[in-house]
Amino acid sequence: MDDGKLRALLTAVECGSFSKAAAQLGYTQSAMTHLVNKLEAEVGCTLLERDSQGIRLTDAGKQLLPYIQNVICACDTLLQEAAEQNDPRTRTLRIGCFASIARARLPELLRAFRELHPEIKMDVLVRGDELPAALANGTIQLALVDEARAQGFDFLPLADTPLVAVVPPDFTWEGETIPLERLLREPFLSSPDQYIEPFLPPDTPRLEVTASDDGSILSMVAGGLGVSVLSSFSLVGYEGHVRVLQLEKPIALRLGAAVKSVNTIGTSARMFLTFLREYYGKDDTQCRGKTR
Numbered sequence: 001m002d003d004g005k006l007r008a009l010l011t012a013v014e015c016g017s018f019s020k021a022a023a024q025l026g027y028t029q030s031a032m033t034h035l036v037n038k039l040e041a042e043v044g045c046t047l048l049e050r051d052s053q054g055i056r057l058t059d060a061g062k063q064l065l066p067y068i069q070n071v072i073c074a075c076d077t078l079l080q081e082a083a084e085q086n087d088p089r090t091r092t093l094r095i096g097c098f099a100s101i102a103r104a105r106l107p108e109l110l111r112a113f114r115e116l117h118p119e120i121k122m123d124v125l126v127r128g129d130e131l132p133a134a135l136a137n138g139t140i141q142l143a144l145v146d147e148a149r150a151q152g153f154d155f156l157p158l159a160d161t162p163l164v165a166v167v168p169p170d171f172t173w174e175g176e177t178i179p180l181e182r183l184l185r186e187p188f189l190s191s192p193d194q195y196i197e198p199f200l201p202p203d204t205p206r207l208e209v210t211a212s213d214d215g216s217i218l219s220m221v222a223g224g225l226g227v228s229v230l231s232s233f234s235l236v237g238y239e240g241h242v243r244v245l246q247l248e249k250p251i252a253l254r255l256g257a258a259v260k261s262v263n264t265i266g267t268s269a270r271m272f273l274t275f276l277r278e279y280y281g282k283d284d285t286q287c288r289g290k291t292r
Contacts, residue, residue, distance in 0.1 A: 008035035073138035104233035141269035187226035
């Protein structure tokens, strides 16, 4: 089974139609259909349902999709590894992170890594909500994320960062610490996948902000629309625009590096993981298997 048929199926699913997938891969629509039909014949079951609304995976297709993604990712890694072994100048590190990490931590890390490995080209995806999918499908090799978003991946813990309360500059409160319960009496700003969510009561009234960048929430807090709880490194660039209070009961966010598997990552990603271990003083035994 060649990976061409697998790529045809995966691209068709991602695009939602054979015509769009054919245009993306440079095939005719009939060639796309032929490849998928051959794949279905080989596996002995129907993988896609076709109707006037487009295409969608059957139950069997949903079961096999993760394996198809793994095969394609492995093929891509193999080809990249072979190219890098033949010519180290082709080495590319594809990493992803949140915008707040990109502002506060990434420049220093990349600068130090580049001094050690100037031959490695670096591509950065700054898009929090897409990182798990990008890591799973091989778009990126490594993601700098909090532990909660590393579910299903190998994870190297690097640093614990405290969460802090951010309130408007004119917020009425005496002292430098505040109970989370008191904070929740105010309009609370959060995004659906924000790291404070597990600590909030399910009935917490809040204004949901659909944004992967904490900067959007900070701007709204500065404008007096509500309060929030964010990681301390999110405040870089917003000092003086909001008031920062410590939580009465401290909550820490565990940051680290997530990879699909430490056993199959490419040379460039492995070199960056080794660099992170040394930079943060972590040893090899601290890289955990897939978190649940």
